[in-house]
Amino acid sequence: VKVTIDKGLCSGHGRCYALAPEVFEPDEDGFSVVTQQDVPSAFEAAVRLAEQNCPEGAVTIS
Amino acid sequence: MGEIVTTTAAPIVPAHVPVELVRSFDIGYRGPLDELFPRLDALRDDGRVVWLEAAMQVQPSGPATGAWFFTTMEDVRACYQDSELWGQFRHPLFPALLPTTLDPPDHMRYRRLMTPLFAPAAVATMEEAITVRMEGIVERLVDKGACDFVADVSMEFPTRVFTSWMGLPEEETARFVMMSETIIHGTREEQPAVLAELVKVLNGIIDDRLANPRDDLVSDVVQFRLDGEPLAKEDLFSICYQLFLGGLDTVANALSFSFAELARHPEERRAMLSGEVETAQVVEEMLRCFAFTQMPRVARRDGEFAGVHVKAGDLAIASGAMASRDPSEYDDPTHTHLERTTNRHFAFGAGPHRCLGSHLARLEMRIALDVWHARIPEYRLDGEPMAFGGPVMGLSSLPLRWD
Numbered sequence: 001v002k003v004t005i006d007k008g009l010c011s012g013h014g015r016c017y018a019l020a021p022e023v024f025e026p027d028e029d030g031f032s033v034v035t036q037q038d039v040p041s042a043f044e045a046a047v048r049l050a051e052q053n054c055p056e057g058a059v060t061i062s
Numbered sequence: 063m064g065e066i067v068t069t070t071a072a073p074i075v076p077a078h079v080p081v082e083l084v085r086s087f088d089i090g091y092r093g094p095l096d097e098l099f100p101r102l103d104a105l106r107d108d109g110r111v112v113w114l115e116a117a118m119q120v121q122p123s124g125p126a127t128g129a130w131f132f133t134t135m136e137d138v139r140a141c142y143q144d145s146e147l148w149g150q151f152r153h154p155l156f157p158a159l160l161p162t163t164l165d166p167p168d169h170m171r172y173r174r175l176m177t178p179l180f181a182p183a184a185v186a187t188m189e190e191a192i193t194v195r196m197e198g199i200v201e202r203l204v205d206k207g208a209c210d211f212v213a214d215v216s217m218e219f220p221t222r223v224f225t226s227w228m229g230l231p232e233e234e235t236a237r238f239v240m241m242s243e244t245i246i247h248g249t250r251e252e253q254p255a256v257l258a259e260l261v262k263v264l265n266g267i268i269d270d271r272l273a274n275p276r277d278d279l280v281s282d283v284v285q286f287r288l289d290g291e292p293l294a295k296e297d298l299f300s301i302c303y304q305l306f307l308g309g310l311d312t313v314a315n316a317l318s319f320s321f322a323e324l325a326r327h328p329e330e331r332r333a334m335l336s337g338e339v340e341t342a343q344v345v346e347e348m349l350r351c352f353a354f355t356q357m358p359r360v361a362r363r364d365g366e367f368a369g370v371h372v373k374a375g376d377l378a379i380a381s382g383a384m385a386s387r388d389p390s391e392y393d394d395p396t397h398t399h400l401e402r403t404t405n406r407h408f409a410f411g412a413g414p415h416r417c418l419g420s421h422l423a424r425l426e427m428r429i430a431l432d433v434w435h436a437r438i439p440e441y442r443l444d445g446e447p448m449a450f451g452g453p454v455m456g457l458s459s460l461p462l463r464w465d
Contacts, residue, residue, distance in 0.1 A: 009143070011416035014182055015406070018342070029177035030421065052404040053346075055412045056143065 001039050002062050003047050005032050009058035016059055020046035032058075071125040073115040078373050079128070083113045087131075089356070089379070091451035092458075095322060098449040099352070102383050103396060106133045111368040117379060118358065120154060122250060129358065129377035130370065131384075135408070137368040138385035141359055141378055142413035145169075147367060148359035148378060150415065156245075156257070159307070160300035165362070166414055175286045176301070176418060179279065185421045188227065192426055195222045196433040204437050208444055211460040215434075216317040217243070217310070220426055224309035228302070229267055229278030242310040246454055264302045268295065279305065308419055312355070313426050315456030316409070319352035320345075320427065321434075322447045322460050323398055328440070330400055335435055339400040345427045350407030351398045353382035354455040357411060382408040383455070438464050 003023060005016070012030040016023075022043045024032045039047050039061075051059040075084050085108065091101060105112060110133060117129035132138050141148050145166050152163040161172035178184060199219055203209050217239045226232045241263075244256040267280050275281040283301050286293055293301075324331050333339045361376040372378075385408035387395040392404070410417035417423070444463035450456060 011413055012177070012181075013410065013412075013416060014421060017182075026182050028181060028183075029174065030181035049403060053406050055139070055406045055408055055410075055416075057139075057406075 001044060001047070002037055003034055003039050003051075004037070004060050004062070005034055006056075006058045006060065007031070009056040011056055011058075013055055015053040015055070016050035019053060020050045023047050024050060071123075073125050073128055075113065075115055075128060076373065076376070078371055079113045080370070083109075083111065083370070084115050084128075085112045085131075086116065087112070087114050089114055089117055089131075089451050091449075093448065095447040095449040095457060098451060098455060099383060099387065099396065101451075102381065103387060105131065105384070106389075108133070110134055110137065111370055114379070117377060119250070122155060127377055129379045130368070130372065131379050131381065132368050133384050133388075134368075135385040135388040135391045138380050138382070138408060139412050141367070141380040142357075142408070142411050142415070144367075145414050147362060147365050147372070148380075149362040151358040151360045151377065155250075155253075157261070157303055158300045159304040160297055162304055162415060163300075169414060171288060172297075172301075173414075173418070175288065176283075179282055180418045180421060182421045185425055188223075188422070189425065189429070191226070192223050192429050193433060195219060195226075196430050200434055200437045207465065208461070208463040211321050211462050212314075212318050212457050213459075215430075216314040216321070216457075216460075219317070219430060220313035221310045223426060224305075224313075227279050228305060228309075229271065229276060229280045230263070238306075238310065242307060246307060246311050247450060247452065247456075260303070260306070261299070264299055264306065265295075268298050268302060308417070309422075311454060311456070312417075312419070313423050315354050315454060316349060316352070316423065316427055317430055318447075318457035318460050319354065320348040320431065321462070322443075322457060323348060323352070325441055325443045325460075325462055327398070330398065331435065331439065333400055334431070335439055341428045341431050342424070344400055344431060345424055346405050346407065347398050347400050347402055348427075349409035350386045350392075350402075350405050351396070353386035353407055353409040355409070355411065356381040356383065356453050356455070357415075358453060379453075380411070382411065440464060 010031050016032050023036050027033050112131050114131050115128045116126035118127050120127045149165045150163045161169050221235050221239050225238050241260050271281045271284045334344050356379050359378045361372045361374050363374050365372050410420040441462050441464035445461035447460045448458045
């Protein structure tokens, strides 16, 4: 699967990089950056958690 | 701040508000904790949106002002995110809060100055300083066998952490606790003198750090440059005032709600102590179930929102509790389930004004839970916890006892 962050919606809650640090990381302001757009299957479950825990609805899995 | 309705003058309901949506609900409730959230939950039965006719005391006298109040997660989130329709409310009786009381695009110019200081990596360097302070507090209490958690722990701990980071003298913790409590939860009569005292304290430290910068937060703030220019003194004050109010009271309330819940649920404490559930996950579930901020917004223009006509100047209250306890979003939302994995709560708000201190708040909560439970794993309520509502809800007393 692929994952993207809507930069217009991300406000830096940091839930995604707490739950799936292999796929998301904070930039210097605490906003999220995707480090692996094509998610390895080992991290799929973690990325789904990130999507379900983003208050802004900024994480999209396709 | 201090949005406690004290007048008895009859509220004036604007003509565009449908009369069937008007409620006399008292958002500034004071009473037993057990009724605080259920009162709010009950508003869901009234539909998607209501008009609270006496939501805020905006003027020093005269009738209270009403506000829209949204009952679903979708609408609360949309209110937080749509800063083009819903602007920031600046209380006319209190100083501006920077960057909080600014709307985009100015808001982000100021906020960008501050975000690196509160980013996860920066906050993580404070872990040891935070742990030492919580250990000191627990050490003094452990042999006493009882405490009022609100007075003895939940106000003192974040105040020590945050004022020492700012650069304020830690030995004056009791004074800072009093100032923060009075400005946020006090009465209109007692607020002006305390506010004047806080203005003096903050301007004093700003002047000192302008002349002699040190390794503390106020020193970082006075060195901010916006388009290459130093900030005006009043802007520096508004930033430090926001930091002071945001850093002390909010973590205190989060801790009080969490410990009141854990005191009644030994099985939850044991799941955390055994490592069955990580402390960080306990923190999230406590923040969700007891999301205690209900932030005001003001309509910047006329518009349609949540199925009603909104007029420019209308107030709205975006309640984290309504969003985080919405049954269409969560299973059994009014109870804590530590194993809950889907948890996009709104304890820190959302949108461009999302709580800047959320990463620090989470760290403080995790450390407080770990340090306390390492020394005092078993404890119980020793009386009924008492709570207050308003824009920042919390506990006024939480008597605990242990053997």
